[in-house]
Amino acid sequence: MTAILEIDNAFAGYGGGNILRGLTLNVEAGKLTCLVGPNGAGKSTVLKVVSGLLHPRKGEVRFQGQSIGKMSPRAILMQGIVQVPQDRSLFSTMTVRENVLLGGFTLSHHAEKEQRLEEVMTRFPIVRERAKDTAGSLSGGQQKLVEFARAMMLDPKLLLVDEPSMGLEPRVRRLVFDTLQELRAEGRTILLVEQNARSGLEIADVGVVLERGQVRLKGSGADILADPSVGAIYMGTSGRLKTRVQDAPAPTGNDVIESAPDGAS
Amino acid sequence: MTRRLRIAGWLLVLVASLLFPLVFTNPATLSIALVTLMYVGLASSWNILGGFAGYISLGISAFFGFGGYAFAITLHAFNVQAGYTPFAWLPLIGVLTAVVAIPLGWAALRTRQAVFVTVTIALMLVIQLSAENLVSITGGATGYGFPIPNWSAAFYYKPFYYAMLTVVVVSIAVAYVVRRSGLGLGLLAIRDDEDKAEAIGVPTKSYKLAAFVISAGLAGMIGAIFAYSVLYIYPQNAVDPLISMGAALMAFLGGAGTLAGPVLGALILAPAQTELSYYVNGQLYLILYGALFLAIVRLLPRGIIPSIGDQLRSRSSRHVDLLEHDGHHVEGRVDADDVKVMEGVRE
Structure with a gap:
């Protein structure tokens, strides 16, 4: 078990709020790790922090033992971390x-x-x-x-894939996941973020459930899929998040960042 | 168009340009030919920034004019005699203009799109105002003279024609090399989406600046030859907004971003513009010119060359489309969405 990427107690976000709140995560070489979680859990933010588009405010990001938390996106690209972005x-x-x-x-x-x-x-x-x-x-x-x-x-030594099935018709989505699975079989290290948790976890070696900017569960893809508590989390907004939105009397700046970071995550 | 045909086309145009002054000896015709060549070169060098990178400049005559002044002042300062020797100084003028373009480009390229267009116009006017006001250097509104070559009226335009042709060939060659290089690939990516280009590792700032500076240097040499040919340079003929717009318009007409487009556009528009200004009273030709601009934008937004390319491609792909549709009929799929889906699944 060699971790090619180590994220250690990272805090990151936009404006006044943090989306990642002390996230700790290791990605092992040669495996496909899939991040799932509700909207705003920080899935895409993790990728942004790794690819250098967003610098962590606190904490450490190491790639092959070297700190990359403050590197430019271009420098990180040169390290061998390549991202396939969410949008076209x-x-x-x-x-x-x-x-x-x-x-x-x-x-x-x-x-x-x-x-x-x-x-x-x-x-x-x-x-x-x-x-x-x-x-x-x-x-x-x-x-x-x-x-x-x-x-x-x-x-690439590490391939970051952000919501590859976004906006694709189901049969085409299959093709995309098949391709990912092939890349995994070829021994690529892949960090996948996927809204469609079932498709993502099915092909993953390691499944990670994020919630509110922290790792809530980590295990094999199959174990995570079988976990009864996961369903509630990944099928859209979590119970806790819902309560929060309802409780909030009026949206202040922080609430907006915490409860609706869809665009940013 | 096959590669061989393309090379043959370029060679044909080159040979025709080389022979032109030998066939058409009338000085009036040659002066129009000289202006046409000037525009071919300007449109081609404009294209390196405007066509490849999509940074539309309407201020290329800033560097055209700077080159003219730099040439006149340099020849005077080094006491260069009239005749052929001044042409040997052209590469220096090109380098000088390029060097001056570095800080100007650095500032102008911090803006994008419409703001960039506006900044380039402002830049041009600043250069014109400087030419007018730095009297001790430029001679102010009265201008600056060139040493007068001792050539007969019948012969006069030929040396300028061939000097201009040389710089034009260099401009097109530079555009070709840029287009084929990593710089060209990066510039096209910048034109398509600058943020995406940056994300994929294109050093967008330095690439844009390189295109700006190369384009300016070439325009400087072209301006220098033009100024020498008219023997006198003053703010209005050196830094002429119409030349800026003409170069951009010609590139658009032929097809900005293609190699042949600006050449074709200039070969069509430049002689037409000169003829028009002879036969149409006063400044009326400017109105016709404006109408032409609107017509091009309306009817040929991508220019002649890309439009022909589209036609050829749609003709050859129609065949493939039919085959695809046949396939869908076998699958019993007819609606457009399904066709799209099937295309995605095909491989």
Whole structure:
């Protein structure tokens, strides 16, 4: 059990409030770890903190033993942590090939880029098939696959995947999870955030339930799925969160941050 | 269009441009040809920033004018004799303009989109005002003269034509190299979505600045040749808003972001503009020019070259579409949403 990523007692958030409140989490190399939890639990915030888009206010983030909590997103990218963002992140006016090449932008040698592109095209045939089409002309599912392909350009040591099934029709969603499972079988280390907890946990080695910015449960994906208390948490808002929203007499700044950080999480 | 056909097209245009002054010897025709070449070069260098990175500048004549003044002042300062020798100083003028563009670009590129457009216009006016007010350096409103070459009227435009052609070829070559490089890939990503580009590791700030500076340096050399050809430089002919807008308009007409677009746009518009100003009374041609601008934006928002490309592509993909639809019929799926879903699942 070697942890490639260690998050130690991290506090992070926007404005006056914290979304992560003393989160401690280890991600093991070669495994698929899936974060689930209600809206606002801090799932996406964890990814932001790891990818450098948000710096933790307190606590420590270490990747392969090295502190990355204060690094820029670009520096973290160079460390080998690549994110597949939640929303459509391809450059829609550029070709599929150009998009995938951009994934290897930080590679310094041209030959290395071309070689990686060849490997990625073999791994994701759609990139070769649609190489000259603009990314915007692809369907949502195809775009997601190209996003995975692009992330593979850097041969990432840690792949962060944020809500890959978002906005996709169920059959396409299956395809995305199959791809994730294949990547896991190839020995990739993946940190997955998934709203659809069942799909996510089914393919995960490790399941982590977040609530209110802390780890509430951690275990094998199957164990978490079987846990009766999990259902209440991941099926939308948790009981505690609901109470909080109802109790609040009027939304003050802090309440807004605590109870409705959907957009931010 | 195949690669070979494309190269043949470029070579044809190059050979035609090389032979032009030998076939059309009338000085009036050559002066129009010189202005046309000037616009081909300006539109192509504008394209490096405006087309590739999507940063629309309406102030390229700031650097066009700066190059002209820098050339006149340098020739005077080093007592360079009239004739061919001044042309040897052009690379220096290009570098000088590029160096001056660094701080200006650094400031202007902190803005985006409409604000950037406005800032570039302001930049141009600041350069024009400086030319007018720094009397001891620029000669103020009276302007600054060039050494006069001892060439016959029939021959006069030829050296300028070939000098301009050289710089134009350099501009297009630079645009080509940029487009094929990592810089070009990064600039296209910036045009598409600057924040996403930054997120994926494109050093957006330095790339934009590089495009700005390269574009300015080329415009400076073009402005220098133009100013030398008219022998006299003053604030209004050096820093002319119409030249700025013309270069941008020509690039848009042909297709901003493509290599051939700005060339094609300039070859169509520049002679038309000059002819128009001869035959239409007074400043009326400006109104026609404005109407043309509206027509282009309305009818060909992406320009000629990309529109032709779209046509070709939709013709070849129609065939594929039919096949896909056949497949769906077998599956018994007909509605549009399902087609979309199936496309996603296909592989």
